Amino acid sequence: MDVPRAEERTSTVVSDPGWLRIAVWLGCPLAGALAGWGVHAIAGWVASLAWVPLQGPFKLIASIPQPYGLLAVIGLGVAAGLVLAYLWVKDLLTITVSTARVTFQRGESERSVDRAAISAVFLDGKQIVILGSRGAELAREKNDLSNVQEAFVAYDFPWRDGGDPYAGDYRRWVPDEPTLPLGANALLAAREKALSGDHGDDAAELRADLGKIGVVVRDEKKRQYWRLVQG
Known part of the structure; x- marks a missing residue:
């Protein structure tokens, strides 16, 4: 393309x-x-x-x-x-990039993120990740497409070749982690079960619930790593 x-x-x-x-x-x-x-x-x-x-x-x-x-x-x-x-x-992904927003469409599901809310765009393995202010994760989509970077750069999105700017802030989750917000440990425990059972939709839904309380999570070989949104 x-x-x-x-x-x-x-x-x-x-x-x-x-x-x-x-x-x-x-x-x-x-x-x-x-x-x-x-x-x-x-x-x-x-x-x-x-x-x-x-x-x-x-x-x-x-x-x-x-x-x-x-x-x-x-x-x-x-x-x-x-x-x-x-x-x-x-399950095929379509990404539409414009000066105003980026839209992800997979099947009948569609999600848009306004350009003004985006602070970083990068690849995490085969996933494209969009961050907002204070490091909140606005979108994370499995991605096998080519020329994704070129599309974002063409519209002056803040693409990061170096990957996640908060990569050093992640910690591996262990049950009953005391520094997490109220309810986060229960969500992470439920998500661990979803990951073990290969229930991707449930894991994605629980990731969104964690984001609502200021917890960003990433996975490595079905192990969960977390960080808190700044501020």
Whole structure:
């Protein structure tokens, strides 16, 4: 993507290439169909092996008259592929940068941050992070896009090549940390369980709740590190 200068247009959209979405919508159902064909091809053989657990589905597939059994399994594979494609495309991130604000869109979810409220923008691994005054975290989004930095720089956002200006302030969370605000330990404990169970939506919601009481949290290998918003 060739990012134009800010004065040449009102906004810049950074997103995955269009061919990726087409490839996902075509490739996932095709992969599902091939998987279904493969399952059907080995169903009779697996059903003959007494030591294989959960033989019921394989016996059922092998018992369906042909070609209906093959068509049914391929149809299920295609349906599973379409579901996977939908979830994949829904999770793709689109970033719209303008002189007034930055907007993150993922599926039907959309979130905007005004330029005037932003004090720093940087990458934390594969996540793009936006900070406000006193170091409050305004946004954190998983990001696999290219040319993100160029888009922000083109509109004079405060991009930081050096990463988080508060990186040295983080401390690893331990239960019942006495210096945290009231309620923060309970939220961090609940978030630890969400991280352990790979419940990303719950972890993100709890991160937002922590931000409301002035606690910024980052993760490293499912370990939580925290800092307080200044002031």
